[in-house]
Amino acid sequence: MSRNTKMKQIAAEGIDDHYHSEDDEQFNSEDEEIIEDIIFHYKNQFTKKEVVRILDKHNWVEDDVYDALDDLKKKREQKQNKVTEEKKQPTGGNVLVKKQQNQNQQGKSNNDQAAQLTKQASSSVTAASTSGATTAPSDKSKAGEYIKIERDVVKFNQAYPSVEYDIEADKKEENVKNMNLVIVGHVDSGKSTLVGHLCHLKKVIDQKLAHKNEKESKNIGKESFKFAWVNDEFEAERQRGITIDIGYKVIQTKNKNITFLDAPGHKDFVPNMIQGVTQADYALLVIEGSLQAFERGFEFGGQTKEHAFLVKQLGVQRLIVLINKMDTVNWDRNRFEYIKLELTRFLTSIGYSEDNLIFVPISAFYAENIVEKSKLPEAGWYEGKCLMELLDTLPVPTRPVNTPLRLNIYNSFYQKNKGLIIQGKVEGGVIFEKSKALIMPQGLVVTVKEINRENVKVKYAKVGENIDVHIVHKEDCEIRSGDVLCSIEHPIPISRIFEVELSAFELSYPILKGAQIVMYINTAKCPGYIKKITAILDKANGQITKKNPKCIRNNECAIVEVCIEKENCMELFSNFKSFGRVVLREKMNTIGVGSITKIL
Structure with missing residues (x-):
C-alpha cells in the first residue's frame, strides 16, 4: 500500500492498536508443536490464528479439532469449485487450485501432484529437470495465472548461476549515481x-x-x-x-x-x-x-x-x-x-x-x-x-548485476487510468519493460508494462535502483510489503522453517526454545517462534562452544531454527544479503539479528 493509504489505515485503526500487533498470544513449546503439526497436516491451508481459534473452541481436543477443520476445508473447497464453475475460466489460479484439490482427493503424493499440474498447465510451467530442480513457469505463462512452485530444498541451498542481461550501453545512464x-x-x-x-x-x-x-x-x-x-x-x-x-x-x-x-x-x-x-x-x-x-x-x-x-x-x-x-x-x-x-x-x-x-x-x-x-x-x-x-x-557501493531478478516490494496501490503500481528497490539483476515476472510468495505471473525511475519512464532498471512498476494481471490479488517480484526462471525460495546464525542483543531475559517472535526479512514481517537452539558460537572464530544449549544469553551468538506462521520469501545470506538478513523481535523489543545459513 502507499504511504498515504497506510497512514489512513493507521488513523482508522488507531495508532496503538495498529502498532502493537507484535504482542501475540504466547504458547509453550508443546502447544506450538501441536499447532505446527496441524498447519503442516493441512499444508498451510489454515493460518495459525484460525487453528488456535478452532483449538480453543474444542478445548484442545485434537480429534474434535481435526474433524472441525476437515469440515471447514470441505466447505471451502465446495465454495471454491462453485466460484470456478461460475467464472468458467479455462486457465488461471482458481482452476489450478481446483485441479490440485481434485488430486488431493485422489490421494496422490506431492510429486505426482506437481507432475499432473505441470502437464495440465502445458506451457505455463517448465518441467523440473531430472535432478529435481524447482518447478517454474515458462515465459509463455499468461499474466494473471497463479503457478504452483514446487519446493526443492536442495536447490534453495545452492548458489545461483551467473545471469547475462542484454543492456544497451547508455553513457548518460552510466553517469547517474x-x-x-x-x-x-x-x-x-x-x-x-x-x-x-x-x-x-x-x-x-x-x-x-x-x-x-x-x-x-x-x-x-x-x-x-x-x-x-x-x-x-x-x-x-x-x-x-x-x-x-x-x-x-x-x-x-x-x-x-x-x-x-x-x-x-x-x-x-x-x-x-x-x-x-x-x-x-x-x-x-x-x-x-x-x-x-x-x-x-x-x-x-x-x-x-x-x-x-x-x-x-x-x-x-x-x-x-x-x-x-x-x-x-x-x-x-x-x-x-x-x-x-x-x-x-x-x-x-x-x-x-x-x-x-x-x-x-x-x-x-x-x-x-x-x-x-x-x-x-x-x-x-x-x-x-x-x-x-x-x-x-561517499563511494556508491558496487552492485553485481549478473544475478537473478529480485525486486523487493514495499508499496502497492491503484492509480487511475493505469491500474496496479508497485514500488520497490531492485535487489538483484535487471527488470525490463514488457517482460514477464513472478510475484512471490503468491506465484502470480504478471507483465511489466511500464517502469518509472524518479517519475521518468525507462526501458529497464538495474540492481540498487528505486522504481515504480506498472504491472498487468487478470486476477484480483493482494500484494503486501515484503512480497518479491522475481525472475520466472529463478524464482525466489519460500519457506516457513530456516536456520539462522543469530547475534543476540541486550536481553531482559534469556531466549528459550519456543520463544514467540516476530521475524523481519527486508520489508516483510511474520510471527513465529524459536523451534530449536542448535549451538552457541564463539564470537571471535565462529566455532561451536556448546551444543543444544537451553537458552541464549546477552550478546551471545547462536545457531537457531526459526519457524514462522506463513511461507515467506527468503534467500541464503551467501546468495542475497538483502533477503538473507533476519531481525527477530519479541514484545516490541529487538532480541537479535542474524543471517540465514540454511532453508529447510
Missing part, C-alpha cells in the same frame, strides 16, 4: 527537521508549501516543526509531533541522486525503521546534543543503541554521526567530544571500525554545517567537511 541513505536516531533528535530543511535549501519543495507549513505550525504553537512537516505530512504525525512511517525524499548533489529515508525514532515504530534500513547503503545517526538529551536517548531506555545495532547488523558498514542542536549548547566543543567518545566506545563494541565512523556537529534547524560549512565563530573549532560535502564523497 544513485544512493540510499537512511536517517535513524532517538525520537526528537531532529531527523525530520534535517530532511525538511535540506528540501528547502535544495528547492525540492515549492515556496507555497513551505509558507503553508510555517503558517500552520505557528498557528498551533509548533513553529519549530515547520521543516519537519515536509516529511511528516499526515495529521496523526503532526498531532503527536513524531514520524510514524518512512518518509522518502530525493535530493541531488553535484555527483549523486540521494534518496533520504527518514525513519521514525519512537520505540513503537521500530518495525518501520527496520524497513528503511533494509533499503539503505549508508546511514546517518542523528544525536541530540542538548544537555541531558543525549543521555536520555543513549542510556535510559532510548532508541539510540537499538537503532545503531540494527543498522550495523542489517549490513550498513559506514555511519555518519550527526551531533545535532549544537546551537543549544553554544557549540561547546567539550560537549561534542564527550558524546563522540561515548558513542565511539559503543559503536566499536558492536562491530564498527573507527575508520567507518564520521562525526559532524550540526544545527538542522538553522542549517549550520548542512549544505555549507558553518561560518559561526563559536563553531570555528570544527575543521571537517559539512554534511553534503561528505555525502558527495
Whole structure:
C-alpha cells in the first residue's frame, strides 16, 4: 500500500492498536508443536490464528479439532469449485487450485501432484529437470495465472548461476549515481527537521508549501516543526509531533541522486525503521546534543543503541554521526567530544571500525554545517567537511548485476487510468519493460508494462535502483510489503522453517526454545517462534562452544531454527544479503539479528 493509504489505515485503526500487533498470544513449546503439526497436516491451508481459534473452541481436543477443520476445508473447497464453475475460466489460479484439490482427493503424493499440474498447465510451467530442480513457469505463462512452485530444498541451498542481461550501453545512464541513505536516531533528535530543511535549501519543495507549513505550525504553537512537516505530512504525525512511517525524499548533489529515508525514532515504530534500513547503503545517526538529551536517548531506555545495532547488523558498514542542536549548547566543543567518545566506545563494541565512523556537529534547524560549512565563530573549532560535502564523497557501493531478478516490494496501490503500481528497490539483476515476472510468495505471473525511475519512464532498471512498476494481471490479488517480484526462471525460495546464525542483543531475559517472535526479512514481517537452539558460537572464530544449549544469553551468538506462521520469501545470506538478513523481535523489543545459513 502507499504511504498515504497506510497512514489512513493507521488513523482508522488507531495508532496503538495498529502498532502493537507484535504482542501475540504466547504458547509453550508443546502447544506450538501441536499447532505446527496441524498447519503442516493441512499444508498451510489454515493460518495459525484460525487453528488456535478452532483449538480453543474444542478445548484442545485434537480429534474434535481435526474433524472441525476437515469440515471447514470441505466447505471451502465446495465454495471454491462453485466460484470456478461460475467464472468458467479455462486457465488461471482458481482452476489450478481446483485441479490440485481434485488430486488431493485422489490421494496422490506431492510429486505426482506437481507432475499432473505441470502437464495440465502445458506451457505455463517448465518441467523440473531430472535432478529435481524447482518447478517454474515458462515465459509463455499468461499474466494473471497463479503457478504452483514446487519446493526443492536442495536447490534453495545452492548458489545461483551467473545471469547475462542484454543492456544497451547508455553513457548518460552510466553517469547517474544513485544512493540510499537512511536517517535513524532517538525520537526528537531532529531527523525530520534535517530532511525538511535540506528540501528547502535544495528547492525540492515549492515556496507555497513551505509558507503553508510555517503558517500552520505557528498557528498551533509548533513553529519549530515547520521543516519537519515536509516529511511528516499526515495529521496523526503532526498531532503527536513524531514520524510514524518512512518518509522518502530525493535530493541531488553535484555527483549523486540521494534518496533520504527518514525513519521514525519512537520505540513503537521500530518495525518501520527496520524497513528503511533494509533499503539503505549508508546511514546517518542523528544525536541530540542538548544537555541531558543525549543521555536520555543513549542510556535510559532510548532508541539510540537499538537503532545503531540494527543498522550495523542489517549490513550498513559506514555511519555518519550527526551531533545535532549544537546551537543549544553554544557549540561547546567539550560537549561534542564527550558524546563522540561515548558513542565511539559503543559503536566499536558492536562491530564498527573507527575508520567507518564520521562525526559532524550540526544545527538542522538553522542549517549550520548542512549544505555549507558553518561560518559561526563559536563553531570555528570544527575543521571537517559539512554534511553534503561528505555525502558527495561517499563511494556508491558496487552492485553485481549478473544475478537473478529480485525486486523487493514495499508499496502497492491503484492509480487511475493505469491500474496496479508497485514500488520497490531492485535487489538483484535487471527488470525490463514488457517482460514477464513472478510475484512471490503468491506465484502470480504478471507483465511489466511500464517502469518509472524518479517519475521518468525507462526501458529497464538495474540492481540498487528505486522504481515504480506498472504491472498487468487478470486476477484480483493482494500484494503486501515484503512480497518479491522475481525472475520466472529463478524464482525466489519460500519457506516457513530456516536456520539462522543469530547475534543476540541486550536481553531482559534469556531466549528459550519456543520463544514467540516476530521475524523481519527486508520489508516483510511474520510471527513465529524459536523451534530449536542448535549451538552457541564463539564470537571471535565462529566455532561451536556448546551444543543444544537451553537458552541464549546477552550478546551471545547462536545457531537457531526459526519457524514462522506463513511461507515467506527468503534467500541464503551467501546468495542475497538483502533477503538473507533476519531481525527477530519479541514484545516490541529487538532480541537479535542474524543471517540465514540454511532453508529447510
